[in-house]
Amino acid sequence: MNYIDVFNGDADGLCALHQLRLENPVDSELVTGVKRDIALLKRVxxxxxxxxxxxxxxxxxxRDALLAALDAGAKVRYFDHHFAGEMPQHENFEAFINTDANVCTSLLVNAYLQSAYLPWAVAAAFGDNLFDSARNAAQPLNLKDEQLNQLEHLGTLLNYNGYGVTLDDLYFTPQDLYEKMKPFENPFDFIAASPAYQxxxxxxxxxxxKxxxxxxxxxxxxxxxxxxPDEAWSRRVSGVYGNALARIYTDRAHALVTVMDNGNYRVSVRAPLSNKIGADELCMSFPTGGGRKAAAGINDLPKAMLDDFITAFKDTYS
Known part of the structure:
Protein backbone atom coordinates (compact mmCIF):
# COMPACT_ATOMS: atom_id res chain seq x y z
CA MET A 1 0.00 0.00 0.00
CA ASN A 2 1.27 3.47 -0.92
CA TYR A 3 0.38 6.61 1.02
CA ILE A 4 0.27 9.80 -1.01
CA ASP A 5 -0.28 13.23 0.54
CA VAL A 6 -1.35 15.96 -1.89
CA PHE A 7 -1.37 19.40 -0.28
CA ASN A 8 -1.38 23.10 -1.03
CA GLY A 9 2.01 24.67 -0.31
CA ASP A 10 0.60 27.43 1.93
CA ALA A 11 0.01 27.64 5.69
CA ASP A 12 -3.35 25.90 5.52
CA GLY A 13 -2.11 22.96 3.47
CA LEU A 14 1.07 22.57 5.53
CA CYS A 15 -0.70 22.70 8.89
CA ALA A 16 -3.49 20.41 7.74
CA LEU A 17 -0.98 17.78 6.68
CA HIS A 18 1.09 18.24 9.82
CA GLN A 19 -1.92 17.64 12.06
CA LEU A 20 -2.92 14.48 10.21
CA ARG A 21 0.58 13.02 10.23
CA LEU A 22 1.19 13.85 13.87
CA GLU A 23 -1.89 11.75 14.57
CA ASN A 24 -1.06 9.00 12.07
CA PRO A 25 2.63 9.00 11.09
CA VAL A 26 3.29 7.20 7.80
CA ASP A 27 6.00 7.25 5.17
CA SER A 28 4.13 9.03 2.38
CA GLU A 29 4.89 10.51 -1.03
CA LEU A 30 4.47 14.29 -0.88
CA VAL A 31 2.89 16.09 -3.83
CA THR A 32 2.73 19.89 -3.59
CA GLY A 33 3.94 23.14 -5.14
CA VAL A 34 3.63 26.90 -4.89
CA LYS A 35 0.34 28.13 -3.48
CA ARG A 36 -1.22 28.78 -6.89
CA ASP A 37 -0.19 25.33 -8.17
CA ILE A 38 -3.46 23.59 -7.36
CA ALA A 39 -3.93 21.04 -10.17
CA LEU A 40 -1.86 18.62 -8.11
CA LEU A 41 -3.73 15.33 -8.40
CA LYS A 42 -2.78 14.93 -12.05
CA ARG A 43 0.80 14.36 -10.86
CA VAL A 44 -0.28 11.21 -9.03
CA ARG A 63 -12.01 16.56 -10.81
CA ASP A 64 -10.70 14.54 -13.78
CA ALA A 65 -7.62 13.36 -11.90
CA LEU A 66 -9.73 12.50 -8.85
CA LEU A 67 -12.13 10.38 -10.91
CA ALA A 68 -9.18 8.68 -12.61
CA ALA A 69 -7.64 7.82 -9.22
CA LEU A 70 -10.92 6.38 -7.98
CA ASP A 71 -11.37 4.38 -11.20
CA ALA A 72 -7.85 2.99 -10.71
CA GLY A 73 -8.91 1.59 -7.33
CA ALA A 74 -7.29 4.16 -5.02
CA LYS A 75 -8.96 5.42 -1.87
CA VAL A 76 -9.17 9.22 -1.63
CA ARG A 77 -9.81 11.32 1.46
CA TYR A 78 -10.40 14.99 0.65
CA PHE A 79 -10.30 18.01 3.01
CA ASP A 80 -10.94 21.45 1.49
CA HIS A 81 -12.79 24.78 1.67
CA HIS A 82 -12.61 25.96 -1.96
CA PHE A 83 -15.30 25.75 -4.62
CA ALA A 84 -15.94 22.05 -5.27
CA GLY A 85 -18.75 21.81 -7.79
CA GLU A 86 -20.60 18.52 -8.07
CA MET A 87 -19.47 15.99 -5.49
CA PRO A 88 -18.42 12.55 -6.83
CA GLN A 89 -20.26 9.55 -5.46
CA HIS A 90 -17.89 6.62 -4.96
CA GLU A 91 -17.35 4.04 -2.25
CA ASN A 92 -13.63 4.87 -2.09
CA PHE A 93 -14.16 8.61 -1.75
CA GLU A 94 -14.47 10.39 1.61
CA ALA A 95 -15.00 14.15 1.56
CA PHE A 96 -14.71 16.79 4.29
CA ILE A 97 -15.51 19.92 2.30
CA ASN A 98 -16.99 23.16 3.62
CA THR A 99 -16.89 26.35 1.53
CA ASP A 100 -18.02 28.68 4.30
CA ALA A 101 -15.93 31.87 4.13
CA ASN A 102 -14.96 31.54 7.82
CA VAL A 103 -13.55 28.01 7.54
CA CYS A 104 -10.17 26.76 6.36
CA THR A 105 -8.89 23.26 5.66
CA SER A 106 -6.84 23.06 8.86
CA LEU A 107 -9.93 23.84 10.93
CA LEU A 108 -11.75 21.00 9.14
CA VAL A 109 -8.85 18.67 9.95
CA ASN A 110 -8.85 19.96 13.52
CA ALA A 111 -12.54 19.01 13.86
CA TYR A 112 -11.80 15.59 12.35
CA LEU A 113 -9.03 15.02 14.91
CA GLN A 114 -11.12 16.43 17.79
CA SER A 115 -8.67 19.31 18.40
CA ALA A 116 -5.70 17.04 19.06
CA TYR A 117 -3.26 19.59 17.59
CA LEU A 118 -5.35 22.75 17.82
CA PRO A 119 -2.48 25.30 17.97
CA TRP A 120 -1.40 24.32 14.44
CA ALA A 121 -4.96 24.82 13.18
CA VAL A 122 -5.08 28.24 14.82
CA ALA A 123 -1.83 29.24 13.09
CA ALA A 124 -3.23 28.08 9.75
CA ALA A 125 -6.44 30.09 10.21
CA PHE A 126 -4.37 33.20 10.89
CA GLY A 127 -2.34 32.43 7.76
CA ASP A 128 -5.55 32.26 5.71
CA ASN A 129 -6.51 35.71 7.07
CA LEU A 130 -9.35 34.21 9.14
CA PHE A 131 -8.46 36.17 12.26
CA ASP A 132 -11.86 35.93 13.95
CA SER A 133 -12.03 32.19 13.24
CA ALA A 134 -8.50 31.73 14.58
CA ARG A 135 -9.24 33.56 17.82
CA ASN A 136 -12.51 31.71 18.31
CA ALA A 137 -10.83 28.36 17.71
CA ALA A 138 -8.04 29.27 20.15
CA GLN A 139 -10.34 29.94 23.10
CA PRO A 140 -9.98 26.45 24.65
CA LEU A 141 -6.21 26.92 24.72
CA ASN A 142 -6.40 29.90 27.11
CA LEU A 143 -3.39 31.50 25.47
CA LYS A 144 -1.82 34.76 26.52
CA ASP A 145 -1.94 37.61 24.02
CA GLU A 146 1.76 37.17 23.32
CA GLN A 147 1.24 33.50 22.44
CA LEU A 148 -1.70 34.29 20.19
CA ASN A 149 0.43 36.88 18.43
CA GLN A 150 3.15 34.27 17.93
CA LEU A 151 0.69 31.90 16.24
CA GLU A 152 -0.57 34.78 14.10
CA HIS A 153 2.95 35.57 12.91
CA LEU A 154 3.76 31.91 12.33
CA GLY A 155 0.67 31.42 10.17
CA THR A 156 1.50 34.56 8.22
CA LEU A 157 5.06 33.36 7.58
CA LEU A 158 4.02 29.87 6.50
CA ASN A 159 1.54 31.43 4.09
CA TYR A 160 4.11 33.95 2.86
CA ASN A 161 6.50 31.14 1.95
CA GLY A 162 3.94 29.56 -0.39
CA TYR A 163 3.58 32.51 -2.75
CA GLY A 164 5.61 32.62 -5.93
CA VAL A 165 5.30 31.76 -9.60
CA THR A 166 7.95 29.05 -9.32
CA LEU A 167 9.61 27.23 -6.45
CA ASP A 168 12.72 29.35 -7.06
CA ASP A 169 10.80 32.36 -5.72
CA LEU A 170 10.37 30.69 -2.31
CA TYR A 171 12.74 30.51 0.63
CA PHE A 172 11.82 26.85 1.14
CA THR A 173 9.98 24.40 -1.07
CA PRO A 174 6.75 23.31 0.65
CA GLN A 175 8.13 19.77 0.98
CA ASP A 176 11.25 21.09 2.67
CA LEU A 177 9.30 23.38 4.98
CA TYR A 178 7.00 20.53 5.99
CA GLU A 179 10.03 18.38 6.82
CA LYS A 180 11.32 21.21 9.03
CA MET A 181 7.94 21.39 10.81
CA LYS A 182 7.59 17.62 11.15
CA PRO A 183 9.63 17.14 14.38
CA PHE A 184 7.54 19.71 16.29
CA GLU A 185 4.26 18.67 17.88
CA ASN A 186 3.98 22.14 19.39
CA PRO A 187 4.23 25.21 17.12
CA PHE A 188 5.77 27.26 19.93
CA ASP A 189 8.72 24.87 19.93
CA PHE A 190 9.07 25.34 16.16
CA ILE A 191 9.08 29.11 16.64
CA ALA A 192 11.75 28.88 19.35
CA ALA A 193 14.03 26.26 17.84
CA SER A 194 13.77 26.16 14.03
CA PRO A 195 16.20 28.32 12.01
CA ALA A 196 13.63 28.27 9.20
CA TYR A 197 11.30 30.43 11.28
CA GLN A 198 13.87 33.23 11.55
CA LYS A 210 9.13 47.11 -0.33
CA PRO A 229 6.79 44.67 -10.34
CA ASP A 230 8.17 41.49 -11.90
CA GLU A 231 10.44 40.64 -8.97
CA ALA A 232 10.80 37.60 -6.72
CA TRP A 233 10.03 39.68 -3.62
CA SER A 234 6.74 40.96 -5.07
CA ARG A 235 5.66 37.45 -6.04
CA ARG A 236 6.44 36.23 -2.53
CA VAL A 237 4.63 39.02 -0.73
CA SER A 238 1.55 39.52 -2.91
CA GLY A 239 -0.83 37.36 -0.91
CA VAL A 240 0.20 38.35 2.60
CA TYR A 241 0.31 42.04 1.66
CA GLY A 242 -3.25 41.71 0.37
CA ASN A 243 -4.24 40.08 3.65
CA ALA A 244 -2.63 42.91 5.62
CA LEU A 245 -4.45 45.55 3.59
CA ALA A 246 -7.74 43.71 4.09
CA ARG A 247 -7.28 43.84 7.85
CA ILE A 248 -6.49 47.57 7.83
CA TYR A 249 -9.27 48.61 5.44
CA THR A 250 -12.01 46.15 6.40
CA ASP A 251 -14.71 47.67 4.15
CA ARG A 252 -12.50 47.78 1.04
CA ALA A 253 -11.72 45.07 -1.51
CA HIS A 254 -8.13 44.70 -2.68
CA ALA A 255 -6.40 43.40 -5.79
CA LEU A 256 -2.65 43.02 -6.19
CA VAL A 257 -1.65 42.83 -9.85
CA THR A 258 1.84 41.43 -10.41
CA VAL A 259 3.65 41.77 -13.74
CA MET A 260 4.86 38.40 -15.10
CA ASP A 261 7.81 37.75 -17.36
CA ASN A 262 5.44 36.88 -20.25
CA GLY A 263 3.89 40.35 -20.07
CA ASN A 264 0.65 39.11 -18.51
CA TYR A 265 -0.48 39.57 -14.93
CA ARG A 266 -0.90 37.47 -11.82
CA VAL A 267 -3.77 38.76 -9.69
CA SER A 268 -4.52 38.25 -6.00
CA VAL A 269 -7.96 39.39 -4.79
CA ARG A 270 -9.22 39.91 -1.24
CA ALA A 271 -12.89 40.60 -0.55
CA PRO A 272 -13.65 43.11 2.23
CA LEU A 273 -13.49 41.47 5.64
CA SER A 274 -16.87 43.07 6.33
CA ASN A 275 -18.38 41.30 3.30
CA LYS A 276 -16.42 38.14 2.51
CA ILE A 277 -18.06 37.15 -0.76
CA GLY A 278 -17.51 37.34 -4.48
CA ALA A 279 -13.76 36.86 -4.92
CA ASP A 280 -14.14 33.33 -6.30
CA GLU A 281 -16.85 34.25 -8.82
CA LEU A 282 -14.94 37.35 -9.94
CA CYS A 283 -11.71 35.46 -10.57
CA MET A 284 -13.37 32.43 -12.13
CA SER A 285 -14.89 34.72 -14.75
CA PHE A 286 -11.36 35.18 -16.18
CA PRO A 287 -9.01 32.54 -17.65
CA THR A 288 -6.96 30.64 -15.03
CA GLY A 289 -8.98 32.16 -12.16
CA GLY A 290 -10.19 30.41 -9.04
CA GLY A 291 -10.25 30.46 -5.25
CA ARG A 292 -12.74 30.93 -2.46
CA LYS A 293 -15.33 33.53 -1.50
CA ALA A 294 -13.05 35.74 0.57
CA ALA A 295 -9.77 35.27 -1.31
CA ALA A 296 -9.10 34.25 -4.88
CA GLY A 297 -6.73 34.87 -7.77
CA ILE A 298 -5.96 34.69 -11.46
CA ASN A 299 -2.75 32.88 -12.37
CA ASP A 300 -2.20 34.31 -15.85
CA LEU A 301 -4.42 37.25 -16.81
CA PRO A 302 -3.82 38.30 -20.44
CA LYS A 303 -2.39 41.80 -20.63
CA ALA A 304 -5.27 42.94 -22.85
CA MET A 305 -7.80 41.94 -20.18
CA LEU A 306 -6.45 44.10 -17.34
CA ASP A 307 -8.95 46.92 -17.94
CA ASP A 308 -11.78 44.37 -18.09
CA PHE A 309 -10.64 42.94 -14.77
CA ILE A 310 -10.45 46.36 -13.09
CA THR A 311 -13.96 47.16 -14.34
CA ALA A 312 -15.34 43.82 -13.11
CA PHE A 313 -13.51 44.27 -9.80
CA LYS A 314 -15.12 47.68 -9.27
CA ASP A 315 -18.55 46.40 -10.33
CA THR A 316 -18.29 43.48 -7.88
CA TYR A 317 -17.46 45.56 -4.81
CA SER A 318 -18.67 49.10 -5.48
Missing amino acids: NAQAGDEITVLDVSLDKN VLSDGYADDME AEVSEAVYLDEKVAAFMM
Whole structure:
Protein backbone atom coordinates (compact mmCIF):
# COMPACT_ATOMS: atom_id res chain seq x y z
CA MET A 1 0.00 0.00 0.00
CA ASN A 2 1.27 3.47 -0.92
CA TYR A 3 0.38 6.61 1.02
CA ILE A 4 0.27 9.80 -1.01
CA ASP A 5 -0.28 13.23 0.54
CA VAL A 6 -1.35 15.96 -1.89
CA PHE A 7 -1.37 19.40 -0.28
CA ASN A 8 -1.38 23.10 -1.03
CA GLY A 9 2.01 24.67 -0.31
CA ASP A 10 0.60 27.43 1.93
CA ALA A 11 0.01 27.64 5.69
CA ASP A 12 -3.35 25.90 5.52
CA GLY A 13 -2.11 22.96 3.47
CA LEU A 14 1.07 22.57 5.53
CA CYS A 15 -0.70 22.70 8.89
CA ALA A 16 -3.49 20.41 7.74
CA LEU A 17 -0.98 17.78 6.68
CA HIS A 18 1.09 18.24 9.82
CA GLN A 19 -1.92 17.64 12.06
CA LEU A 20 -2.92 14.48 10.21
CA ARG A 21 0.58 13.02 10.23
CA LEU A 22 1.19 13.85 13.87
CA GLU A 23 -1.89 11.75 14.57
CA ASN A 24 -1.06 9.00 12.07
CA PRO A 25 2.63 9.00 11.09
CA VAL A 26 3.29 7.20 7.80
CA ASP A 27 6.00 7.25 5.17
CA SER A 28 4.13 9.03 2.38
CA GLU A 29 4.89 10.51 -1.03
CA LEU A 30 4.47 14.29 -0.88
CA VAL A 31 2.89 16.09 -3.83
CA THR A 32 2.73 19.89 -3.59
CA GLY A 33 3.94 23.14 -5.14
CA VAL A 34 3.63 26.90 -4.89
CA LYS A 35 0.34 28.13 -3.48
CA ARG A 36 -1.22 28.78 -6.89
CA ASP A 37 -0.19 25.33 -8.17
CA ILE A 38 -3.46 23.59 -7.36
CA ALA A 39 -3.93 21.04 -10.17
CA LEU A 40 -1.86 18.62 -8.11
CA LEU A 41 -3.73 15.33 -8.40
CA LYS A 42 -2.78 14.93 -12.05
CA ARG A 43 0.80 14.36 -10.86
CA VAL A 44 -0.28 11.21 -9.03
CA ASN A 45 -0.06 7.90 -10.89
CA ALA A 46 -2.71 6.24 -8.74
CA GLN A 47 -2.79 2.47 -8.34
CA ALA A 48 -5.27 0.09 -6.78
CA GLY A 49 -4.86 0.10 -3.01
CA ASP A 50 -3.19 3.52 -2.80
CA GLU A 51 -4.41 5.76 0.01
CA ILE A 52 -4.44 9.37 -1.15
CA THR A 53 -5.10 12.34 1.11
CA VAL A 54 -5.84 15.67 -0.59
CA LEU A 55 -5.63 18.91 1.40
CA ASP A 56 -6.61 22.48 0.53
CA VAL A 57 -6.96 22.35 -3.26
CA SER A 58 -10.22 22.75 -5.16
CA LEU A 59 -11.97 19.51 -6.07
CA ASP A 60 -13.40 21.24 -9.12
CA LYS A 61 -9.88 21.97 -10.42
CA ASN A 62 -8.83 18.34 -9.79
CA ARG A 63 -12.01 16.56 -10.81
CA ASP A 64 -10.70 14.54 -13.78
CA ALA A 65 -7.62 13.36 -11.90
CA LEU A 66 -9.73 12.50 -8.85
CA LEU A 67 -12.13 10.38 -10.91
CA ALA A 68 -9.18 8.68 -12.61
CA ALA A 69 -7.64 7.82 -9.22
CA LEU A 70 -10.92 6.38 -7.98
CA ASP A 71 -11.37 4.38 -11.20
CA ALA A 72 -7.85 2.99 -10.71
CA GLY A 73 -8.91 1.59 -7.33
CA ALA A 74 -7.29 4.16 -5.02
CA LYS A 75 -8.96 5.42 -1.87
CA VAL A 76 -9.17 9.22 -1.63
CA ARG A 77 -9.81 11.32 1.46
CA TYR A 78 -10.40 14.99 0.65
CA PHE A 79 -10.30 18.01 3.01
CA ASP A 80 -10.94 21.45 1.49
CA HIS A 81 -12.79 24.78 1.67
CA HIS A 82 -12.61 25.96 -1.96
CA PHE A 83 -15.30 25.75 -4.62
CA ALA A 84 -15.94 22.05 -5.27
CA GLY A 85 -18.75 21.81 -7.79
CA GLU A 86 -20.60 18.52 -8.07
CA MET A 87 -19.47 15.99 -5.49
CA PRO A 88 -18.42 12.55 -6.83
CA GLN A 89 -20.26 9.55 -5.46
CA HIS A 90 -17.89 6.62 -4.96
CA GLU A 91 -17.35 4.04 -2.25
CA ASN A 92 -13.63 4.87 -2.09
CA PHE A 93 -14.16 8.61 -1.75
CA GLU A 94 -14.47 10.39 1.61
CA ALA A 95 -15.00 14.15 1.56
CA PHE A 96 -14.71 16.79 4.29
CA ILE A 97 -15.51 19.92 2.30
CA ASN A 98 -16.99 23.16 3.62
CA THR A 99 -16.89 26.35 1.53
CA ASP A 100 -18.02 28.68 4.30
CA ALA A 101 -15.93 31.87 4.13
CA ASN A 102 -14.96 31.54 7.82
CA VAL A 103 -13.55 28.01 7.54
CA CYS A 104 -10.17 26.76 6.36
CA THR A 105 -8.89 23.26 5.66
CA SER A 106 -6.84 23.06 8.86
CA LEU A 107 -9.93 23.84 10.93
CA LEU A 108 -11.75 21.00 9.14
CA VAL A 109 -8.85 18.67 9.95
CA ASN A 110 -8.85 19.96 13.52
CA ALA A 111 -12.54 19.01 13.86
CA TYR A 112 -11.80 15.59 12.35
CA LEU A 113 -9.03 15.02 14.91
CA GLN A 114 -11.12 16.43 17.79
CA SER A 115 -8.67 19.31 18.40
CA ALA A 116 -5.70 17.04 19.06
CA TYR A 117 -3.26 19.59 17.59
CA LEU A 118 -5.35 22.75 17.82
CA PRO A 119 -2.48 25.30 17.97
CA TRP A 120 -1.40 24.32 14.44
CA ALA A 121 -4.96 24.82 13.18
CA VAL A 122 -5.08 28.24 14.82
CA ALA A 123 -1.83 29.24 13.09
CA ALA A 124 -3.23 28.08 9.75
CA ALA A 125 -6.44 30.09 10.21
CA PHE A 126 -4.37 33.20 10.89
CA GLY A 127 -2.34 32.43 7.76
CA ASP A 128 -5.55 32.26 5.71
CA ASN A 129 -6.51 35.71 7.07
CA LEU A 130 -9.35 34.21 9.14
CA PHE A 131 -8.46 36.17 12.26
CA ASP A 132 -11.86 35.93 13.95
CA SER A 133 -12.03 32.19 13.24
CA ALA A 134 -8.50 31.73 14.58
CA ARG A 135 -9.24 33.56 17.82
CA ASN A 136 -12.51 31.71 18.31
CA ALA A 137 -10.83 28.36 17.71
CA ALA A 138 -8.04 29.27 20.15
CA GLN A 139 -10.34 29.94 23.10
CA PRO A 140 -9.98 26.45 24.65
CA LEU A 141 -6.21 26.92 24.72
CA ASN A 142 -6.40 29.90 27.11
CA LEU A 143 -3.39 31.50 25.47
CA LYS A 144 -1.82 34.76 26.52
CA ASP A 145 -1.94 37.61 24.02
CA GLU A 146 1.76 37.17 23.32
CA GLN A 147 1.24 33.50 22.44
CA LEU A 148 -1.70 34.29 20.19
CA ASN A 149 0.43 36.88 18.43
CA GLN A 150 3.15 34.27 17.93
CA LEU A 151 0.69 31.90 16.24
CA GLU A 152 -0.57 34.78 14.10
CA HIS A 153 2.95 35.57 12.91
CA LEU A 154 3.76 31.91 12.33
CA GLY A 155 0.67 31.42 10.17
CA THR A 156 1.50 34.56 8.22
CA LEU A 157 5.06 33.36 7.58
CA LEU A 158 4.02 29.87 6.50
CA ASN A 159 1.54 31.43 4.09
CA TYR A 160 4.11 33.95 2.86
CA ASN A 161 6.50 31.14 1.95
CA GLY A 162 3.94 29.56 -0.39
CA TYR A 163 3.58 32.51 -2.75
CA GLY A 164 5.61 32.62 -5.93
CA VAL A 165 5.30 31.76 -9.60
CA THR A 166 7.95 29.05 -9.32
CA LEU A 167 9.61 27.23 -6.45
CA ASP A 168 12.72 29.35 -7.06
CA ASP A 169 10.80 32.36 -5.72
CA LEU A 170 10.37 30.69 -2.31
CA TYR A 171 12.74 30.51 0.63
CA PHE A 172 11.82 26.85 1.14
CA THR A 173 9.98 24.40 -1.07
CA PRO A 174 6.75 23.31 0.65
CA GLN A 175 8.13 19.77 0.98
CA ASP A 176 11.25 21.09 2.67
CA LEU A 177 9.30 23.38 4.98
CA TYR A 178 7.00 20.53 5.99
CA GLU A 179 10.03 18.38 6.82
CA LYS A 180 11.32 21.21 9.03
CA MET A 181 7.94 21.39 10.81
CA LYS A 182 7.59 17.62 11.15
CA PRO A 183 9.63 17.14 14.38
CA PHE A 184 7.54 19.71 16.29
CA GLU A 185 4.26 18.67 17.88
CA ASN A 186 3.98 22.14 19.39
CA PRO A 187 4.23 25.21 17.12
CA PHE A 188 5.77 27.26 19.93
CA ASP A 189 8.72 24.87 19.93
CA PHE A 190 9.07 25.34 16.16
CA ILE A 191 9.08 29.11 16.64
CA ALA A 192 11.75 28.88 19.35
CA ALA A 193 14.03 26.26 17.84
CA SER A 194 13.77 26.16 14.03
CA PRO A 195 16.20 28.32 12.01
CA ALA A 196 13.63 28.27 9.20
CA TYR A 197 11.30 30.43 11.28
CA GLN A 198 13.87 33.23 11.55
CA VAL A 199 14.73 33.03 7.85
CA LEU A 200 11.06 33.53 6.96
CA SER A 201 10.55 36.25 9.55
CA ASP A 202 13.48 38.30 8.22
CA GLY A 203 12.45 37.81 4.59
CA TYR A 204 8.86 38.76 5.31
CA ALA A 205 9.89 42.01 7.01
CA ASP A 206 12.11 43.00 4.08
CA ASP A 207 9.50 42.20 1.43
CA MET A 208 6.65 43.96 3.22
CA GLU A 209 8.73 47.13 3.47
CA LYS A 210 9.13 47.11 -0.33
CA ALA A 211 5.43 46.36 -0.92
CA GLU A 212 4.25 49.36 1.05
CA VAL A 213 5.34 51.74 -1.71
CA SER A 214 3.44 49.94 -4.48
CA GLU A 215 1.72 52.04 -7.17
CA ALA A 216 -2.09 52.25 -7.02
CA VAL A 217 -3.75 51.38 -10.34
CA TYR A 218 -7.18 52.33 -8.95
CA LEU A 219 -8.14 53.53 -5.51
CA ASP A 220 -11.36 54.67 -3.85
CA GLU A 221 -13.22 53.94 -0.61
CA LYS A 222 -14.58 50.59 -1.84
CA VAL A 223 -11.82 49.05 -3.97
CA ALA A 224 -8.07 49.33 -4.35
CA ALA A 225 -5.81 47.77 -6.97
CA PHE A 226 -2.02 47.93 -6.77
CA MET A 227 0.58 47.14 -9.44
CA MET A 228 3.54 45.01 -8.34
CA PRO A 229 6.79 44.67 -10.34
CA ASP A 230 8.17 41.49 -11.90
CA GLU A 231 10.44 40.64 -8.97
CA ALA A 232 10.80 37.60 -6.72
CA TRP A 233 10.03 39.68 -3.62
CA SER A 234 6.74 40.96 -5.07
CA ARG A 235 5.66 37.45 -6.04
CA ARG A 236 6.44 36.23 -2.53
CA VAL A 237 4.63 39.02 -0.73
CA SER A 238 1.55 39.52 -2.91
CA GLY A 239 -0.83 37.36 -0.91
CA VAL A 240 0.20 38.35 2.60
CA TYR A 241 0.31 42.04 1.66
CA GLY A 242 -3.25 41.71 0.37
CA ASN A 243 -4.24 40.08 3.65
CA ALA A 244 -2.63 42.91 5.62
CA LEU A 245 -4.45 45.55 3.59
CA ALA A 246 -7.74 43.71 4.09
CA ARG A 247 -7.28 43.84 7.85
CA ILE A 248 -6.49 47.57 7.83
CA TYR A 249 -9.27 48.61 5.44
CA THR A 250 -12.01 46.15 6.40
CA ASP A 251 -14.71 47.67 4.15
CA ARG A 252 -12.50 47.78 1.04
CA ALA A 253 -11.72 45.07 -1.51
CA HIS A 254 -8.13 44.70 -2.68
CA ALA A 255 -6.40 43.40 -5.79
CA LEU A 256 -2.65 43.02 -6.19
CA VAL A 257 -1.65 42.83 -9.85
CA THR A 258 1.84 41.43 -10.41
CA VAL A 259 3.65 41.77 -13.74
CA MET A 260 4.86 38.40 -15.10
CA ASP A 261 7.81 37.75 -17.36
CA ASN A 262 5.44 36.88 -20.25
CA GLY A 263 3.89 40.35 -20.07
CA ASN A 264 0.65 39.11 -18.51
CA TYR A 265 -0.48 39.57 -14.93
CA ARG A 266 -0.90 37.47 -11.82
CA VAL A 267 -3.77 38.76 -9.69
CA SER A 268 -4.52 38.25 -6.00
CA VAL A 269 -7.96 39.39 -4.79
CA ARG A 270 -9.22 39.91 -1.24
CA ALA A 271 -12.89 40.60 -0.55
CA PRO A 272 -13.65 43.11 2.23
CA LEU A 273 -13.49 41.47 5.64
CA SER A 274 -16.87 43.07 6.33
CA ASN A 275 -18.38 41.30 3.30
CA LYS A 276 -16.42 38.14 2.51
CA ILE A 277 -18.06 37.15 -0.76
CA GLY A 278 -17.51 37.34 -4.48
CA ALA A 279 -13.76 36.86 -4.92
CA ASP A 280 -14.14 33.33 -6.30
CA GLU A 281 -16.85 34.25 -8.82
CA LEU A 282 -14.94 37.35 -9.94
CA CYS A 283 -11.71 35.46 -10.57
CA MET A 284 -13.37 32.43 -12.13
CA SER A 285 -14.89 34.72 -14.75
CA PHE A 286 -11.36 35.18 -16.18
CA PRO A 287 -9.01 32.54 -17.65
CA THR A 288 -6.96 30.64 -15.03
CA GLY A 289 -8.98 32.16 -12.16
CA GLY A 290 -10.19 30.41 -9.04
CA GLY A 291 -10.25 30.46 -5.25
CA ARG A 292 -12.74 30.93 -2.46
CA LYS A 293 -15.33 33.53 -1.50
CA ALA A 294 -13.05 35.74 0.57
CA ALA A 295 -9.77 35.27 -1.31
CA ALA A 296 -9.10 34.25 -4.88
CA GLY A 297 -6.73 34.87 -7.77
CA ILE A 298 -5.96 34.69 -11.46
CA ASN A 299 -2.75 32.88 -12.37
CA ASP A 300 -2.20 34.31 -15.85
CA LEU A 301 -4.42 37.25 -16.81
CA PRO A 302 -3.82 38.30 -20.44
CA LYS A 303 -2.39 41.80 -20.63
CA ALA A 304 -5.27 42.94 -22.85
CA MET A 305 -7.80 41.94 -20.18
CA LEU A 306 -6.45 44.10 -17.34
CA ASP A 307 -8.95 46.92 -17.94
CA ASP A 308 -11.78 44.37 -18.09
CA PHE A 309 -10.64 42.94 -14.77
CA ILE A 310 -10.45 46.36 -13.09
CA THR A 311 -13.96 47.16 -14.34
CA ALA A 312 -15.34 43.82 -13.11
CA PHE A 313 -13.51 44.27 -9.80
CA LYS A 314 -15.12 47.68 -9.27
CA ASP A 315 -18.55 46.40 -10.33
CA THR A 316 -18.29 43.48 -7.88
CA TYR A 317 -17.46 45.56 -4.81
CA SER A 318 -18.67 49.10 -5.48
